[in-house]
Amino acid sequence: MELGPPGGSGPAEPGPRLRGLRGADAAASASSLSRFGAEAGCRAPAVAAVLPAGGSGERMGVPTPKQFCPILERPLISYTLQALERVSWIKDIIVAVTRENMETMKGIIQRYQHKRISLVEAGVTRHRSIFNGLKALAEDQPNCRLSKPEVVIIHDAVRPFVEEDVLLKVVTAAQEHGEIAPYFIPLQHELLYNSDVYENSIAHVWQDSEQESFGHGIKASGAIRPLVSTVISPSADSCLDHSLERARYRASEMPQAFLFDVIYDAYQQCSDYDLEFGTECLHLALKYSHIKAKLVEGSPDLWKVTYKRDLYAAESIIKERISQKVCVVMDTKEDEEHVGHCLEEMLKTELNHVKVTSGQDLQQIILEQCYNFVCVNVMTSDFEETQRLLNMLEESNLSILYPVVVISVHFLDYESVPLGQKMEKVMQIREFAKEAKKRNILLSGLLIYFPQEEQKLRESLRQGTTIISALIKERNSGLIGQLLVA
Amino acid sequence: MELGPPGGSGPAEPGPRLRGLRGADAAASASSLSRFGAEAGCRAPAVAAVLPAGGSGERMGVPTPKQFCPILERPLISYTLQALERVSWIKDIIVAVTRENMETMKGIIQRYQHKRISLVEAGVTRHRSIFNGLKALAEDQPNCRLSKPEVVIIHDAVRPFVEEDVLLKVVTAAQEHGEIAPYFIPLQHELLYNSDVYENSIAHVWQDSEQESFGHGIKASGAIRPLVSTVISPSADSCLDHSLERARYRASEMPQAFLFDVIYDAYQQCSDYDLEFGTECLHLALKYSHIKAKLVEGSPDLWKVTYKRDLYAAESIIKERISQKVCVVMDTKEDEEHVGHCLEEMLKTELNHVKVTSGQDLQQIILEQCYNFVCVNVMTSDFEETQRLLNMLEESNLSILYPVVVISVHFLDYESVPLGQKMEKVMQIREFAKEAKKRNILLSGLLIYFPQEEQKLRESLRQGTTIISALIKERNSGLIGQLLVA
Numbered sequence: 001m002e003l004g005p006p007g008g009s010g011p012a013e014p015g016p017r018l019r020g021l022r023g024a025d026a027a028a029s030a031s032s033l034s035r036f037g038a039e040a041g042c043r044a045p046a047v048a049a050v051l052p053a054g055g056s057g058e059r060m061g062v063p064t065p066k067q068f069c070p071i072l073e074r075p076l077i078s079y080t081l082q083a084l085e086r087v088s089w090i091k092d093i094i095v096a097v098t099r100e101n102m103e104t105m106k107g108i109i110q111r112y113q114h115k116r117i118s119l120v121e122a123g124v125t126r127h128r129s130i131f132n133g134l135k136a137l138a139e140d141q142p143n144c145r146l147s148k149p150e151v152v153i154i155h156d157a158v159r160p161f162v163e164e165d166v167l168l169k170v171v172t173a174a175q176e177h178g179e180i181a182p183y184f185i186p187l188q189h190e191l192l193y194n195s196d197v198y199e200n201s202i203a204h205v206w207q208d209s210e211q212e213s214f215g216h217g218i219k220a221s222g223a224i225r226p227l228v229s230t231v232i233s234p235s236a237d238s239c240l241d242h243s244l245e246r247a248r249y250r251a252s253e254m255p256q257a258f259l260f261d262v263i264y265d266a267y268q269q270c271s272d273y274d275l276e277f278g279t280e281c282l283h284l285a286l287k288y289s290h291i292k293a294k295l296v297e298g299s300p301d302l303w304k305v306t307y308k309r310d311l312y313a314a315e316s317i318i319k320e321r322i323s324q325k326v327c328v329v330m331d332t333k334e335d336e337e338h339v340g341h342c343l344e345e346m347l348k349t350e351l352n353h354v355k356v357t358s359g360q361d362l363q364q365i366i367l368e369q370c371y372n373f374v375c376v377n378v379m380t381s382d383f384e385e386t387q388r389l390l391n392m393l394e395e396s397n398l399s400i401l402y403p404v405v406v407i408s409v410h411f412l413d414y415e416s417v418p419l420g421q422k423m424e425k426v427m428q429i430r431e432f433a434k435e436a437k438k439r440n441i442l443l444s445g446l447l448i449y450f451p452q453e454e455q456k457l458r459e460s461l462r463q464g465t466t467i468i469s470a471l472i473k474e475r476n477s478g479l480i481g482q483l484l485v486a
Numbered sequence: 487m488e489l490g491p492p493g494g495s496g497p498a499e500p501g502p503r504l505r506g507l508r509g510a511d512a513a514a515s516a517s518s519l520s521r522f523g524a525e526a527g528c529r530a531p532a533v534a535a536v537l538p539a540g541g542s543g544e545r546m547g548v549p550t551p552k553q554f555c556p557i558l559e560r561p562l563i564s565y566t567l568q569a570l571e572r573v574s575w576i577k578d579i580i581v582a583v584t585r586e587n588m589e590t591m592k593g594i595i596q597r598y599q600h601k602r603i604s605l606v607e608a609g610v611t612r613h614r615s616i617f618n619g620l621k622a623l624a625e626d627q628p629n630c631r632l633s634k635p636e637v638v639i640i641h642d643a644v645r646p647f648v649e650e651d652v653l654l655k656v657v658t659a660a661q662e663h664g665e666i667a668p669y670f671i672p673l674q675h676e677l678l679y680n681s682d683v684y685e686n687s688i689a690h691v692w693q694d695s696e697q698e699s700f701g702h703g704i705k706a707s708g709a710i711r712p713l714v715s716t717v718i719s720p721s722a723d724s725c726l727d728h729s730l731e732r733a734r735y736r737a738s739e740m741p742q743a744f745l746f747d748v749i750y751d752a753y754q755q756c757s758d759y760d761l762e763f764g765t766e767c768l769h770l771a772l773k774y775s776h777i778k779a780k781l782v783e784g785s786p787d788l789w790k791v792t793y794k795r796d797l798y799a800a801e802s803i804i805k806e807r808i809s810q811k812v813c814v815v816m817d818t819k820e821d822e823e824h825v826g827h828c829l830e831e832m833l834k835t836e837l838n839h840v841k842v843t844s845g846q847d848l849q850q851i852i853l854e855q856c857y858n859f860v861c862v863n864v865m866t867s868d869f870e871e872t873q874r875l876l877n878m879l880e881e882s883n884l885s886i887l888y889p890v891v892v893i894s895v896h897f898l899d900y901e902s903v904p905l906g907q908k909m910e911k912v913m914q915i916r917e918f919a920k921e922a923k924k925r926n927i928l929l930s931g932l933l934i935y936f937p938q939e940e941q942k943l944r945e946s947l948r949q950g951t952t953i954i955s956a957l958i959k960e961r962n963s964g965l966i967g968q969l970l971v972a
Contacts, residue, residue, distance in 0.1 A: 218725065224718065228792050229737035230766040231717050231730070232710065232781070239704065240779040243738065243769040244717070251715035252729065280716040283729040293726040295718070300793045306714050307786045309799035316798030430971070470964025478956025484968050485916070 045150035045175050048092040048260075049084055050133035053077055053105075053157035054122025066305055067157040068104060071315045072403055072475065073440075076305060077105075078112045079160035079318070082401065085115055087164045090153065092146050094136055096122040096129035112400060118146060127275045127284075130154055131267045138264055148260060151175050154281055155255040160314060161301035166223055167255055173221035173294035174257035219291040220263065222256035222282045223298030250295065253302045256281055262289045322371040322402050323472045325355045329362065329389055330376045339411060339450065340376045343461050347374070350465045351472075362389070366396045372472045373406045383408060383432060390436055390443070399440035405472050406436070406443045409464070411450035433481030444471055445483040460486050531636035531661050534578040534746075535570055536619030539563055539591075539643035540608025552791055553643040554590060557801045558889055558961065559926075562791060563591075564598045565646035565804070568887065571601055573650045576639065578632050580622055582608040582615035598886060604632060613761045613770075616640055617753045624750055634746060637661050640767055641741040646800060647787035652709055653741055659707035659780035660743035705777040706749065708742035708768045709784030736781065739788045742767055748775045808857040808888050809958045811841045815848065815875055816862045825897060825936065826862045829947050833860070836951045837958075848875070852882045858958045859892045869894060869918060876922055876929070885926035891958050892922070892929045895950070897936035919967030930957055931969040946972050 053067045067077040077095075084093050093116050097105045102119065109117050120136045122129040139148040151171050155162060227246050235241040263281065266288035274284060282293040305314055326347060330340040347356045357365055373393075375386045386408040398404055408429060429445040436443040446467055449460040464486035471479070539553045553563040563581075570579050579602050583591045588605065595603050606622045608615040625634040637657050641648060713732050721727040749767065752774035760770060768779040791800055812833060816826040833842045843851055859879075861872045872894040884890055894915060915931040922929040932953055935946040950972035957965070 220726075222726070224720070225715075227717065228790060229711075229739055230769075231713065231735050232738045232766070232768070233735055234710070234781050238781050240708070240768050240772055240781060242772075243766045244735075246765045247763070249717050249719055249730075252718045253715055277733070279732045280718070280729045282718070282726050283716075286726055286728075295720050295724050295726060300795070303793075303795070304714060307789075309786070309789070309803060312802030313795035313799040316802065317795055427971075466964045467968075470962045474960050474962055476956045476960055478952045479965075479970070482953075482968070482970050484965070485913075 044089055045171070046147070047090050047151045047153060047171055047257075048094065048137055048146070048149035049090050049153040049155055049255075050130055050137070051077075051080065051084075051093065051095045051155055051157045052122065052126050052129035052133065053095050053101075054098045054124075054126070054129045055158070065101070066311070068101065068108075069305075069311055071311065071318055074112065074401070075108055076160060076311070076314065077157045078108050078114070078401075079314075080155070080157050080162070081109075081114045081117060082112070083160060083162050084153075084155065084167075085117075087167055090167070091116065091149065092137070093117050094120055094133040094146070095157070096120050096133050098122045113397075123275075125276055125278075127267075127270075127278050127281075130281065131275065134260075134264045134267055137260065150260060151257055152260045152263060153255050153257045154263075156304055158305040159254050159302055160305070161317065162255055163299070163301070166296065166298050166302065167257075169296045170221040170223060170255050170257035170294075173296060174219060174259060176218050176294070217291065218294045219259040219289070220256065220282055220285045220293035221258075221296055222293060223253045223302055224250040224295045225253050225298055225300070225302065227251055252280055252282065253298050253304070255302075258285055259291075262291055265289055318402075319473065319475055323354065323475075325357070325368075325370040326351065326372040326374060326468075326472065327357050327362075327365050327370045328374045328376060329385065330358065339457070339461075342458070343374070343376065343409070343448075343464065346458075346461050346465045347468065350462070351469050362392055363396075366392065366398050369398065371398070371402050371404050373404070374409055374468055375406060376409045377411075383428065386432070386443075390432070390441065393441055394439055402440075403475055403477065404441045405475060406441055407446050407468055407471055408443065409446045409448060409468075412447050427483060429483055430481040437477065437480055442471075442475060442477055442480050444480060446486060447483060448486045530575055531657070532633070533576050533637045533639060533657055533743075534580065534623055534632070534635035535576050535639040535641055535741075536616055536623070537563075537566065537570075537579065537581045537641055537643050538608065538612050538615035538619070539581050539587075540584045540610075540612070540615045541644070551587070552797070554587065554594075555791075555797055557797065557804055560598065560887070561594055562646060562797070562800065563643045564594050564600070564887075565800075566641070566643050566648070567595075567600045567603060568598070569646060569648050570639075570641065570653075571603075573653055576653070577602065577635065578623070579603050580606055580619040580632070581643070582606050582619050584608045599883075609761075611762055611764075613753070613756075613764050613767075616767065617761065620746075620750045620753055623746065636746060637743055638746045638749060639741050639743045640749075642790055644791040645740050645788055646791070647789075647803065648741055649785070649787070652782065652784050652788065653743075655782045656707040656709060656741050656743035656780075659782060660705060660745060662704050662780070703777065704780045705745040705775070706742065706768055706771045706779035707744075707782055708779060709739045709788055710736040710781045711739050711784055711786070711788065713737055738766055738768065739784050739790070741788075742779075744771060745777075748777055751775055804888075805959065805961055809840065809961075811843070811854075811856040812837065812858040812860060812954075812958065813843050813848070813851045813856045814860045814862065815871065816844065825943070825947075828944070829860070829862065829895070829934075829950065832944075832947050832951045833954065836948070837955050848878060849882075852878065852884050855884065857884070857888050857890050859890070860895055860954055861892060862895045863897075869914065872918070872929075876918070876927065879927055880925055888926075889961055889963065890927045891961060892927055893954055893957055894929065894931045895954075896931065896933050898933050899936050899938075913969065915969055916967040923963065923966055928957075928961060928963055928966050930966060932972060933969060934972045 055067060056065050067080075068075045070076075071079065081093065081095070084090055095105065095117060097119060099121055102121070105119055108114070118136060120132045123132055134152065137146050137148055137152065151174055153167060153171060227249055228251075230243055230246045231249060232243040233241045258281070263285055266284045269288040270278075270284050278284060285291055286293060301317075303310070305311060328340065328344045328347065344356055344358060347354070357370070373389055375389050377383070377385050386406065389406060393399060393404055393406070429443065433443040446464055448464045449456075451457055451460070467484050467486055541553060542551050553566075554561045556562075557565065567579065567581070570576055581591065581603060583605060585607055588607070591605055594600070604622060606618045609618055620638065623632050623634055623638065637660055639653060639657060713735055714737075716729055716732045717735060718729040719727045744767070749771055752770040755774040756764075756770050760773075764770060771777055772779060787803075789796070791797060814826065814830045814833065830842055830844060833840070843856070859875055861875050863869070863871050872892065875892060879885060879890055879892070915929065919929040932950055934950045935942075937943055937946070953970050953972055
């Protein structure tokens, strides 16, 4: 069921491969691979990730399981996969999906060009899904093309904003003291595999004799967050029994990381009750492998998409992230530059936190994953410049992951040219936009009134900036092909 | 500091008063007042609400305290006030704000015409702010125009989506067994007021002798929600000490309700430590007044706006809610009706869950708080119909609370009339839109191509519907005054 290539050792491709140079993400990832070694004070361990994605999404109140709910027309789980595969030192990503969603998942991997993904069948509960993922990674599985990692990350399919930073922290913490006593694990495996009746005595022996040499190191780690609400315990008659002091507790979030043998061992030992009703992997590791689990403070962005409102929040966050950079593309004729630069200046001042670059080296800007282009066609009503940009975007595959906004700007002096005459030509934009939409590019036109008077010109440009900002931030495909007027 | 009129007994005004008839909310609220009596099996108690709003919003990562963060340009707290004042049987709403935000808060109350609000100064902590609110309601405060309620609701300023339903549930639960032993409370107050040294002995006496007759009734209630994450307890060295079984615990949310004397009493008794570090009112009531607190399952919408993503979610929810109803306004000339009705039909099928009404009784529709209007000007390029609608909206005060979307639709046969000629006249819409924006009305124009051929006409109408839908759902003021083309 493996779809991606078997875990390679090269640097990550940031989702779809960009032609020519590698993306900025790949470079960033490669640098932190060495950072990994430096921080952990040891060689980089082999790391894999397991993503349980068998949930039914009942809390969301929608028929689609939440991991498959679309955000900007792309399923949520694809964002999470993208976040993990951006990290080059994660060699394999195992996703556990239900049999009925297997084809959907394969389709997602293909369409969004995800790499290093293997699929396993989900279990009935989250713990059983994780266990299936771990089994696929264990060396002793027949016909398995995956290799057993030293450290395994467990993450949720519905936490799309996980950063390399926190992944590095949990993996480093999990293997900090992590040279495994090699004589012990295989023995324990063997005995447990052969006969369940040994389980209790083994656990007992383990606890008595091995705790010092093996049990007390930190071999697991998980992200935590402060509690937002006070946690209370209800009595049987739905009254308050007691409340917990909020400051003394934390919410256990994801990602978590474990020495592979430790967590695999815990899953093999744990009871059916644990597998059915448990919610916490760290708990299993603590209970069955008697290790210490380091808790790492995570960022608010680690939250789990649970309710419909979380989908709204995720969409807004994604929209905001891909709106941070705007590229202004201009042709270089001298007399046309002034007004283009005015627009560029205004974009810089009016769009807070937005980086505006001019499109001098368009190829490079596309590679750096800029998703917003303002294409200035000074005093012309044709689309040469815009068409050239659209062609480049199509070749780059940039719009596979996110809808790319292109605004074709045309300056217009109402007084010297009748509006209608200009208009009819520019209205061709509707046809261009229909074609571009098929490639996930949202094209709109913007006519900016271009009077001779500097003051009035600045007013037009300011209005144009407002419109550009609205189009980029909303990224609404319902408004493509429109010719807006500033 | 009281700004609203003293707690009256009339039915609620839904925020700004609508001229003529009362709004639908008022009617709904009046009906549940009687429902209240029926459900509680007793007379309706006098109810007030206290809203601590002194927070600094540090978790949000923005300089503005979160309760004042704008959503569709209106501060978050105004939405919460609106939700509470919609409920006619809440007689007074006490808001605790810091001294530095007092003027801001007064401005909000005035601008959004909130009623029945009194302001008190917030304390340094949430508990101290609530205590200040309770003091203002207690009869024994000098110069207080408020009257002591039987039941007090405590809610958060940053939970804007509280429904009457859950308010009713907590209030009903809090006063279910709630005839207060009148001889006891004053005695306890008096002793505690006079001398703190009696505190322990009083509490002791109370616990021994009064628990049967007074202590064991349910006199408090609070909303709860299932936990989203597992809760864990960290050890001193930031390792996992133990994890809680998720199913056995709940998150304590708001609103909560208390017999006034019970919670006021608890606050008067409680320690400085409680006031500084406590997070749970139910806990105080349990600890100091030894009552039982009923836990009521709340809806997911009760969540607390805590992080920036919560603001995004709140904005999306609000946008979605006010986009549920679209009114299509048409003049009634017979030959123009066909195409208008086609558009209406298409809006009904293409906009899921959206109720489309024709504007036959516009006054009534405005009163029922419809925030979206499609004004059809069949085959004309003037704005008579749209202008008439804008005038009515201005008179109604509808746009005080939410931006109202008005789309002025014009049908156009390209072939018989040159585009440019039509256009220049319709471009007046930019001027209209500027004026309308001052009154929080977002006006756009939509030209729908009107060919003779039925098939092509339906295609134009479908495109028009997509654009209308985008404008209503996004409610983006950056795109006002545009003339869009379908």
